[in-house]
Amino acid sequence: MAIAPGKHLDRDRDAMAREFYARLEAGTAATTRCTACGTTRFPPRARCAACDAATEWVDLPGRGRLHAFTTQERALRFGAPQLLVLVELGDVVVPGVMEGPIEERAIGDEVELVPERVEDLGLSVCRFT
Numbered sequence: 725m726a727i728a729p730g731k732h733l734d735r736d737r738d739a740m741a742r743e744f745y746a747r748l749e750a751g752t753a754a755t756t757r758c759t760a761c762g763t764t765r766f767p768p769r770a771r772c773a774a775c776d777a778a779t780e781w782v783d784l785p786g787r788g789r790l791h792a793f794t795t796q797e798r799a800l801r802f803g804a805p806q807l808l809v810l811v812e813l814g815d816v817v818v819p820g821v822m823e824g825p826i827e828e829r830a831i832g833d834e835v836e837l838v839p840e841r842v843e844d845l846g847l848s849v850c851r852f853t
Contacts, residue, residue: 740768743781748839748848753784755816766816788813788852790833795826811835811852820850 737745740756744767747754756768760777772779791810807822807829822835840851 740770744768745847747781747783748850749841751839753786753813753818753837753839753850754781755784755818756780757782764815766818784813784816784818784837786837788818788835788837790829790831790835790852791817792831793822793826793829795824809835809852811837811850813837818850820852822852 744754754768755764755766756770756779757764758772758775758777758779761772761775763772763774764782765773768781769779771777788811791812793807793809796806796808807824807826809820809822810817811820818837820837822829835852838851838853839848841848
């Protein structure tokens with residue numbers, strides 16, 4: 725019997741993570757902002773880490789700047805290396821993946837978020853171009 729992609733990921737994710745991935749699947753990256761102090765954080769949280777007030781969902785911009793990156797070698801059957809990246813989207817830094825080569829990238833490069841469905845995982849990921 726085959727296990728459905730993402731079955732274990734769905735079970736292990738909390739409500740905030742499930743909502744993040746549902747929004748990403750719909751094409752928009754989002755996170756939470758405190759309704760009291762206005763602090764925006766990633767990953768999304770139900771309560772503010774600074775003042776413990778409730779939070780609300782806010783959409784993140786679709787364009788940002790490369791904050792940090794490294795390369796991830798993959799097995800031969802998976803193709804060329806990918807870049808693991810951290811991207812500044814508005815007030816937060818979001819992890820994602822990007823195509824190489826690493827020599828063509830620089831901190832501060834402008835990038836665009838293109839959510840990508842990964843069937844093996846059963847969810848969408850933040851891919852930047």
